[in-house]
Amino acid sequence: MSVLDRLPAWTTTGVGSLPFTDPAEAVAHATGAYGLPFCPQLPRLEGDMISEWLGADPGRCGWSPGRDRERPAAWDAFVAALRRRPPRHRLVKLQVTGPVTLACALEREQGSRPSREGAIDLAVEVARWLAANASGQVARLAALGLDAVLVVDEPALGVFGTEGVERSWEPLRTVAPAWGLHLCCHVPWDVVGRARPDLLSFDLALDPVDGEGAAVLRDLAASGGWIAWGTMRVASEERAEDASRRLVEALAEIEVDPSRSLLTASCGSGRVSPARERQIAAELAIAARSLRSGRRWRLPTSRP
16 A cells, blocks of 8 residues: 555645745645645745756756755745644655756756766766655654655656666655656656656646556556646636546546546646745645535546
């Protein structure tokens, strides 16, 4: 049994980044407005997902296994909030920029691409560094009696390539009680099938599922995996009804058991206004209630 099975179906959560500049305000939102709390990434304070880990100038700062990284700006406030009010299911979400995406950024700074094997070796080394860093956060949460799901965010797969790429994630698979992939690019379904994460997070609102994707999602769900459906576009005025309708239509086509499902917006919340982010969280909560009740939106049944 996965620790994720402690979550109710249609628990809401965020992808990771939030548009706030006050860490305490961001933490209050991430732990209070969502069913699965997450440590917020704050791009307006920490820079984008690359500079957050490598520094503002990867070519100057570089990377080495010994390079230390401070905790996220919101970390202390996040731990304090969880100590005061832990979630009933005692599960929280952490995110790291994926080693493939960081390796891709480092390759670009070097001005030339190494061999394919060399690129993957670099990604594995970066993954070991990420795992060492994340393990400290996971251990701190465990001391509070909380389990973590560690989600690896990999938007650069389309540039880096996918052949053999799942080897890059091996050092991160066992850091936390559960691990996941967030893919905001066009999802390479063959990679998902090989990697078999405990949790797959992807942007349904931006990239509808094709036949191959439906087969992979059915297999993932049948093996106990969870799916975080990014079903609401953030850079628009979409509401709960849009998210619910899109998801129900997708589930009818995919024919996957929806009982192991999380509900998110598409990625990009760090670039919207705080008011829009608050609206997104509230609308997702409304959509989750309607999906659970089944009264307004009829849920498809799973395959026999």
